[in-house]
Amino acid sequence: MGGLEFWTLLAIIPGLFAFIHNILPPPYAQIFNTWVKSLVDYFSPYAFLNVPEFYGAGGNVVYDYVEEYLSSSTALAAQHVSLCRPKNATQNTFSLAHNESIMKEFMGVNVWWTHSVSPRQGTNFSWPGDAPQDDKRTYTLKIRKSHKSRVLEPYVEHVIATAKKVKEQTRDRLLYTNVKNTGYYQSTGANLSVSLSLFCCLL
Numbered sequence: 604m605g606g607l608e609f610w611t612l613l614a615i616i617p618g619l620f621a622f623i624h625n626i627l628p629p630p631y632a633q634i635f636n637t638w639v640k641s642l643v644d645y646f647s648p649y650a651f652l653n654v655p656e657f658y659g660a661g662g663n664v665v666y667d668y669v670e671e672y673l674s675s676s677t678a679l680a681a682q683h684v685s686l687c688r689p690k691n692a693t694q695n696t697f698s699l700a701h702n703e704s705i706m707k708e709f710m711g712v713n714v715w716w717t718h719s720v721s722p723r724q725g726t727n728f729s730w731p732g733d734a735p736q737d738d739k740r741t742y743t744l745k746i747r748k749s750h751k752s753r754v755l756e757p758y759v760e761h762v763i764a765t766a767k768k769v770k771e772q773t774r775d776r777l778l779y780t781n782v783k784n785t786g787y788y789q790s791t792g793a794n795l796s797v798s799l800s801l802f803c804c805l806l
Contacts, residue, residue: 614714652744671766715745
């Protein structure tokens with residue numbers, strides 16, 4: 604089979620799968636989709652790790668770590684970036700836009716992070732005054748299957764350690780800025796000097 608015939612056959616396969624899916628009854632179509640996904644995952648050289656923003660009824664701290672870890676390099680490496688500045692913050696925050704990916708290197712291995720945003724599943728009913736439902740945000744890590752057993756666990760620990768360091772540096776910088784702007788030390792020192800002077804005069 605020549606190169607042209609191979610690529611032609613490869614382009615026909617998705618359409619063939621879609622045609623089969625449309626003619627099958629819903630229960631069999633779902634089984635067919637599961638089979639196709641398993642087939643694609645089997646032949647794919649990559650493994651994927653999802654990090655959702657929420658886990659169960661609460662937040663997912665690993666999601667916050669990943670966002671903090673990527674924030675330092677996102678502005679320069681990514682093509683589409685979300686820019687914001689939280690209230691009372693002194694620095695801008697960069698995060699990956701929807702469906703944007705960024706490549707990182709660890710232990711000589713390339714890994715890819717992708718940020719996705721989708722509507723949260725739920726009922727459309729809401730009481731008057733209720734806040735609108737938030738979107739579902741997820742970071743997905745793509746790594747080669749051949750590197751997964753060697754790199755994945757150390758890389759996750761590296762992400763968490765780096766995020767904690769970045770967060771600590773940001774907190775220290777914010778504390779220094781707030782103290783400098785309010786002049787706490789200067790005013791406290793001045794009041795202490797005045798008090799000592801009055802005390803000496805009374806003696």
